[in-house]
Amino acid sequence: MVDPTAAHAVLARGDKVEAFFIDPLTDMPALRTPGDSGEPLWRFYAPLSLPASGAELASVVLHHTVWVTTSDGHVHPAPCTPTEHLWWGDGWGDRPSEAATVVDTLLNDLGATVNLRGHYKAPKGLTVLFNEEHKHGAQLTRAALLHARMTPPRAR
Incomplete structure (x- = not known):
């Protein structure tokens, strides 16, 4: 969990947010909101590429x-x-x-x-x-x- 950034604010779109995160592998912002059905809903931006780690x-x-x-x-x-x-x-x-x-x-x-x-x-x-x-x-x-x-x- 992290303190929110400007990227998190854009991602939240003014909705209630339970927690803010940064993906440690891609540095992409992510957040968790309360979902409509009571289950948490995750929001994140998809990366343009994945880390080139030598994996496949x-x-x-x-x-x-x-x-x-x-x-x-x-x-x-x-x-x-x-x-x-x-x-x-x-x-x-x-x-x-x-x-x-x-x-x-x-x-x-x-x-x-x-x-x-x-x-x-x-x-x-x-x-x-x-x-x-x-x-x-x-x-x-x-x-x-x-x-x-x-x-x-x-x-x-």
């Missing part, structure tokens, strides 16, 4: 956003550009090709800075995988992601 992407977990687990045991929100967010399944207009692009980039280099301008060029197999409905909390292993990246979609 071990899996992704789909829970409200895309989370990255690394081979050295860390968990991070997947990098994303400030004007986007990552989704899977029927995102009501959101594009699973954005999540596919981020994962494709991180499979090659965990510390790479993501660029979503060319998301429509994401590997089709990864896009198909992220277009599927997955339960919140579903974990997709590195092997499953690599397999999807190399597998062309089936013809309909």
Whole structure:
């Protein structure tokens, strides 16, 4: 826990805040607010890149956003550009090709800075995988992601 900063104030958007934090690996501000259902709600900004620690992407977990687990045991929100967010399944207009692009980039280099301008060029197999409905909390292993990246979609 830390004292609030200007970045925390922007993140809070005037809502009641229970506690302020700084992620020790990325120095990103985070905060906890009381959620509508009584459970705490965490707010944070997604980083543009993850710490380049020599680790590799071990899996992704789909829970409200895309989370990255690394081979050295860390968990991070997947990098994303400030004007986007990552989704899977029927995102009501959101594009699973954005999540596919981020994962494709991180499979090659965990510390790479993501660029979503060319998301429509994401590997089709990864896009198909992220277009599927997955339960919140579903974990997709590195092997499953690599397999999807190399597998062309089936013809309909």
